[in-house]
Amino acid sequence: MxxxxxxxxxxxxxxxxxxxxxxxxxxxxxxxxxxxxxxxxxxxxxxxxxxxxxxxxxxxxxxxxxxxxxxxxxxxxxxxxxxxxxxxxxxxxxxxxxxxxxxxxxxxxxxxxxxxxxxxxxxxxxxxxxxxxxxxxxxxxxxxxxxxxxxYAHPFSYGQESALIDSISGKPFLTIETLGTTQQRRNIHLLTVTDTSIPDAGKKVVFITTLQHAGEYCGGYVVSGLLNFLLSDDENAAIARKTTIYKIIPMMNPDGIFHGITRFNGNYEDLNQEWDDDFTDTLHLPVEPEAACVKKWIRGWRSSGRHIDLALDIHSQGQQGAMNLLHTPEGMLADLTPHFNKYWPVKYIPMEFSGSLNDCLAKEFHISSGTFEIPQSRIKNEAYLTIDDYYNYGKGIGLGITDYFLKNR
Ligand SMILES: [Zn+2]
Structure with a gap:
């Protein structure tokens, strides 16, 4: 306390x-x-x-x-x-x-x-x-x-997430929902992007999450870049909307972010250790509300007969990292990285984190899942990353996913 x-x-x-x-x-x-x-x-x-x-x-x-x-x-x-x-x-x-x-x-x-x-x-x-x-x-x-x-690095505040949602609210192809609230009554938003003139049947479903960890702020810019690409007039964005339903949570931990905490939520817990069962985490504590409301949505989506084909959770190694990494449990998604590498450099390293969202999606729901770790400093000895670089990573995620699905149809 x-x-x-x-x-x-x-x-x-x-x-x-x-x-x-x-x-x-x-x-x-x-x-x-x-x-x-x-x-x-x-x-x-x-x-x-x-x-x-x-x-x-x-x-x-x-x-x-x-x-x-x-x-x-x-x-x-x-x-x-x-x-x-x-x-x-x-x-x-x-x-x-x-x-x-x-x-x-x-x-x-x-x-x-x-x-x-x-x-x-x-x-x-x-x-x-x-x-x-x-x-x-x-x-x-x-x-x-x-x-x-x-x-420490480029901040992406709670107010910036609110401004992002205000800036895209009302745009065609976008639906905004609130999945639940945090302990301090801040909303967890779910944004859906797809072309509703095309029937959902046959579309791939992609689930993107970020900012579980306060301080790993580059994820906010990456998701902003992805959203702005998906909602744009770019012909590749139109293809993505026609073939894919994107489900995006732009900020999983608004309490921790608002209060300038490192990593934890407003209850001083690590959200990415909260996903291993419905009622308790590995230490038998109640699951935090941020994880509970998202898991409830996943269950509801699936019980209505829908599916999720690919899930990516965006994190950062802070300024310690020198390479964009894609970690996956159970060696999943080994064939995905080459499609991203056409647009931005990503290295594939299978790795599991107990209690993490990715472990839960892979092992409990059998969804192909990965975790990005994106540096807040630079890639190897190249120029230091900027906010525009993070926007471009977001666009690269959208382009790479479309290529991946086209190849794997
Ligand atoms: Zn993290």
Whole structure:
């Protein structure tokens, strides 16, 4: 429970003690103390203070899983005020945690945080040092506006999911449903895209999910790219709509995302360990409402005589990853990756995660299922990934799936 006190943390940084002289001209150095806040959608920082002028020190919130010893720590997203024309150095420590009982080190020398002056257009901070022994990240940047948002990686907030749904609501070929609500009464949406002038019989059914884990935000952009492609005038989108029914959940964990939690939902549980039976998870705790309402929909869909041909759940390895991976249980979907590789690079590695959505779909419902792990840094030593790259991955998923089904008819 004590973690709840960290919600909406606003930290006004202690004045550095160097004296605040009034500026003599508009070009004089900005000597006002730097103010830090995180009391906004997806915002998160435990402690951050101006330890000396233009040097900030602190650490991200460590979130403890309710039903295990797991300790998740990597997401941070804060706003700085009074930073115009300041060359600022930020050091974050305590960058190590526990995942599924083992050490979890998701920061690397390749980690580059992002910053934005409007929470829409993001750039990387390239001047970064990571100490692999102390697990400390130090990054430095000269800011040109008075206020700046800084995050571990491109955020995709709860408000962005709402804006996405508003932006496509009412479009042809789209139906929007609410499957259920979270503990804190936020909606779990199911979006259906298909051409209803073509009978459903004979169409393939694809189930796409993302954002089970708060902090793995690139999935929100990938699904946005997929949706915008499927709803577009592109002739390949028309083929996809005529041949396929897409069922898409764009945000599985709105509570965790709104509160800036790393990985867990608002009840401090890992949703992707909640799918192994109807009433309890592997630790015999009640199934979380996000998983329960989705599983109820799957059962209802199937009991009405419908099927699901392919399911893909989109995650991220954070900035640790250097390759897009497709993990599948039971060696499923080995022939799918070449179709994606025409549009974006994906490596196929069979792997199972107990209690995961994919394991449940594969073993309980016998649906061909995979989990994408998409980096929030870069692919090998290439350029760092951008939001446009993630949009293109989404389009590539749509194109690759159409090719796959055409080949396998
Ligand atoms: Zn994940």
């Amino acid at each position: 004590e973690l709840r006190v960290f919600f909406y943390i606003t930290i006004i940084v202690a004045f550095s003690g160097m004296g605040c002289k009034s500026a003599k001209s508009s070009h004089a150095a900005n000597s006002s103390p730097i103010a830090v806040s995180s009391d906004f959608d997806s915002g998160s920082i435990d402690t951050l203070w101006e330890s000396k002028p233009n040097f900030l020190s602190g650490w991200p919130i460590h979130w403890k899983q309710k039903s295990s010893s797991d300790d998740q720590y990597y997401w941070f997203y804060f706003k700085l005020n009074n930073v115009v024309n300041k060359d600022i150095t930020i050091t974050l420590d305590s960058l190590a945690g526990i995942y599924r009982g083992g050490p979890h080190l998701i920061y690397t020398k390749a980690t580059q945080p992002v910053y934005s002056y409007d929470q829409k257009n993001w750039d990387r901070i390239a001047d970064v040092k990571y100490d692999t022994k102390l697990h400390t990240l130090t990054f430095r940047n000269l800011f040109t506006r008075d206020s700046v948002w800084i995050a």
